[in-house]
Amino acid sequence: xxxxxxxxxxxxxxxxxxxxxxxxxxxxxxxxxxxxxxxxxxxxxxxxxxxxxxxxxxxxxxxxxxxxxxxxxxxxxxxxxxxxxxxxxxxxxxxxxxxxxxxxxxxxxxxxxxxxxxxxxxxxxxxxxxxxxxxxxxxxxxxxxxxxxxxxxxxxxxxxxxxxxxxxxxxxxxxxxxxxxxxxxxxxxxxxxxxxxxxxxxxxxxxxxxxxxxxxxxxxxxxxxxxxxxxxxxxxxxxxxxxxxxxxxxxxxxxxxxxxxxxxxxxxxxxxxxxxxxxxxxxxxxxxxxxxxxxxxxxxxxxxxxxxxxxxxxxxxxxxxxxxxxxxxxxxxx
Amino acid sequence: xxxxxxxxxxxxxxxxxxxxxxxxxxxxxxxxxxxxxxxxxxxxxxxxxxxxxxxxxxxxxxxxxxxxxxxxxxxxxxxxxxxxxxxxxxxxxxxxxxxxxxxxxxxxxxxxxxxxxxxxxxxxxxxxxxxxxxxxxxxxxxxxxxxxxxxxxxxxxxxxxxxxxxxxxxxxxxxxxxxxxxxxxxxxxxxxxxxxxxxxxxxxxxxxxxxxxxxxxxxxxxxxxxxxxxxxxxxxxxxxxxxxxxxxxxxxxxxxxxxxxxxxxxxxxxxxxxxxxxxxxxxxxxxxxxxxxxxxxxxxxxxxxxxxxxxxx
Ligand SMILES: Nc1ncnc2c1ncn2[C@@H]1O[C@H](COP(=O)(O)OP(=O)(O)OP(=O)(O)O)[C@@H](O)[C@H]1O
Ligand SMILES: [Mg+2]
Numbered sequence: 001x002x003x004x005x006x007x008x009x010x011x012x013x014x015x016x017x018x019x020x021x022x023x024x025x026x027x028x029x030x031x032x033x034x035x036x037x038x039x040x041x042x043x044x045x046x047x048x049x050x051x052x053x054x055x056x057x058x059x060x061x062x063x064x065x066x067x068x069x070x071x072x073x074x075x076x077x078x079x080x081x082x083x084x085x086x087x088x089x090x091x092x093x094x095x096x097x098x099x100x101x102x103x104x105x106x107x108x109x110x111x112x113x114x115x116x117x118x119x120x121x122x123x124x125x126x127x128x129x130x131x132x133x134x135x136x137x138x139x140x141x142x143x144x145x146x147x148x149x150x151x152x153x154x155x156x157x158x159x160x161x162x163x164x165x166x167x168x169x170x171x172x173x174x175x176x177x178x179x180x181x182x183x184x185x186x187x188x189x190x191x192x193x194x195x196x197x198x199x200x201x202x203x204x205x206x207x208x209x210x211x212x213x214x215x216x217x218x219x220x221x222x223x224x225x226x227x228x229x230x231x232x233x234x235x236x237x238x239x240x241x242x243x244x245x246x247x248x249x250x251x252x253x254x255x256x257x258x259x260x261x262x263x264x265x266x267x268x269x270x271x272x273x274x275x276x277x278x279x280x281x282x283x284x285x286x287x288x289x290x291x292x293x294x295x296x297x298x299x300x301x302x303x304x305x306x307x308x309x310x311x312x313x314x315x316x317x318x319x320x321x322x323x324x325x326x327x328x329x330x331x332x333x334x
Numbered sequence: 335x336x337x338x339x340x341x342x343x344x345x346x347x348x349x350x351x352x353x354x355x356x357x358x359x360x361x362x363x364x365x366x367x368x369x370x371x372x373x374x375x376x377x378x379x380x381x382x383x384x385x386x387x388x389x390x391x392x393x394x395x396x397x398x399x400x401x402x403x404x405x406x407x408x409x410x411x412x413x414x415x416x417x418x419x420x421x422x423x424x425x426x427x428x429x430x431x432x433x434x435x436x437x438x439x440x441x442x443x444x445x446x447x448x449x450x451x452x453x454x455x456x457x458x459x460x461x462x463x464x465x466x467x468x469x470x471x472x473x474x475x476x477x478x479x480x481x482x483x484x485x486x487x488x489x490x491x492x493x494x495x496x497x498x499x500x501x502x503x504x505x506x507x508x509x510x511x512x513x514x515x516x517x518x519x520x521x522x523x524x525x526x527x528x529x530x531x532x533x534x535x536x537x538x539x540x541x542x543x544x545x546x547x548x549x550x551x552x553x554x555x556x557x558x559x560x561x562x563x564x565x566x567x568x569x570x571x572x573x574x575x576x577x578x579x580x581x582x583x584x585x586x587x588x589x590x591x592x593x594x595x596x597x598x599x600x601x602x603x604x605x606x607x608x609x610x611x612x613x614x615x616x617x618x619x620x621x622x623x624x625x626x627x628x629x630x631x632x633x634x635x636x637x638x639x640x641x642x643x644x645x646x647x
Contacts, residue, residue: 055548060551060552090554092554093552106546107546107549108546108564109546120554120555
């Protein structure tokens with residue numbers, strides 16, 4: 001393709017948290033790119049740093065205790081880490097919007113749906129309350145919420161979880177952002193509602209061309225929505241590849257572990273959640289010598305415990321993995 | 335809402351009835367024979383007896399309570415034993431300074447406490463938080479009269495910019511009215527601010543940890559907007575409640591402050607009446623204070639629905 005720079009280019013991002021026990025390195029040397037209209041999935045176990053990565057992008061890490069210690073976030077040529085708080089506020093919700101895992105608690109219980117959607121519109125598009133309300137209604141129709149007119153003046157407690165998530169999506173998209181960060185948007189919903197929300201996100205992606213940074217536990221979701229996948233472990237990217245490549249020929253034992261119970265593509269979408277990998281996630285308080293996954297890895301050799309593997313390009317041009325033994329994993333398994 | 339208001343109003347009737355009974359029984363619970371006290375030291379037993387009959391103190395309790403309560407519901411609180419004037423008139427005469435003092439103190443308390451509590455919660459653990467909360471502990475543990483004297487020493491004696499004491503009615507000009515009001519209102523306000531600030535901080539701290547605050551930030555709202563629009567409204571119920579409670583503290587504070595600053599309000603009337611054992615006046619003032627408190631609580635209850643749509647009546 002052309003040499004046009006990506007929409008978003010995150011380089012060597014580092015995030016630390018000060019705690020009573022010491023400094024937690026929640027994210028280290030974290031880099032990725034996102035093109036306009038593309039969907040990049042970030043997968044990893046609980047505590048691996050997915051949400052921290054998303055919040056860092058929005059510069060919403062609470063300081064204290066958190067701090068973005070290194071790196072750069074280039075968005076349309078500007079480094080977000082050098083912007084003032086006021087400049088970030090113009091960007092948040094307008095260029096980069098976010099939806100969260102818990103729809104029921106993510107809406108303010110004392111404000112109506114119209115107020116919550118409308119305030120972002122009023123803020124960023126400098127329109128009056130009536131126009132903002134119209135936009136809110138338009139958005140509720142876009143996310144296919146039933147009885148949209150009536151919903152406008154309802155409060156979150158009058159809506160179900162699925163409805164709340166539709167409102168959240170409507171709210172996030174109201175100012176037509178170029179990037180939508182979706183942090184586990186379906187995890188808190190029950191299965192049938194999950195499918196509906198996924199269809200909605202799929203539909204929106206097609207219609208609006210919004211780039212999506214999709215954080216998830218669910219490989220079914222990845223298979224359905226993502227163009228590329230990034231696997232994160234203990235705050236580091238350990239593998240990245242186009243979705244088919246990653247699902248079919250992972251080059252990191254951790255990814256292989258995550259895929260353990262994953263049915264082949266095209267199989268039924270049940271039980272596609274990540275499998276449990278034996279062992280525990282290492283403490284992020286101490287610097288880790290060697291590969292962070294080595295203690296849990298059945299492929300580990302002596303070198304893995306002493307020397308940290310760097311990301312290396314694999315067979316496919318856009319496939320990277322950080323594993324000394326990735327070539328051994330490349331042996332055809334069928 | 336209307337039905338709820340009516341129900342709550344009706345519920346205040348038994349409360350007020352109980353208050354009335356307690357207020358009236360005070361006379362019997364306190365030691366000393368009022369007739370003997372009123373008659374003075376030189377009085378003979380016959381003098382005292384005559385006075386007792388004149389005051390109706392010889393009647394049985396229930397008869398006297400019936401007479402008193404019958405008057406109360408018609409707005410007649412009896413007659414002062416000391417000045418022989420209707421208690422209602424005495425109270426109305428003293429009302430303005432007390433209302434001015436209470437309202438000004440409450441405004442000062444809220445004006446200090448809300449910003450302090452909000453900022454302390456937003457920057458919890460930070461310098462502002464620690465200074466504010468030390469102030470709150472201090473403000474709450476220093477008695478009103480100590481604070482009053484400190485303020486008088488500073489502003490009236492040392493700096494000589496405010497009058498030492500006294501009260502000027504608002505009708506005599508807003509300048510003198512305010513310059514006399516400011517110190518007593520400040521002493522009383524600061525003490526109440528301490529309590530309100532602590533509760534505001536606690537309530538805000540809880541709200542600020544909620545997911546929807548992060549969502550509001552992610553929309554691009556400024557910190558100010560997030561705090562004042564999204565957080566404060568959610569924290570409003572405990573804050574309004576504590577403001578209602580602080581009203582009760584104000585009432586007791588008024589008695590002390592009016593004495594220190596020589597303000598001719600209801601507080602002074604109460605103190606004087608107690609010193610003179612002027613029971614009808616004591617009963618009347620306490621009844622008025624209690625009724626005010628009941629009304630304030632009613633208003634607080636009714637206000638919850640304004641802040642939180644989940645509260646249904
Ligand atoms: N406020 C905080 N204080 C201290 N450490 C934190 C804080 N927030 C995050 N961390 C650290 O960052 C790590 C990554 O957290 P993060 O929330 O990004 O995980 P996640 O991948 O989103 O997990 P999940 O799937 O459970 O949402 C945590 O393990 C924790 O050690
Ligand atoms: Mg998370």
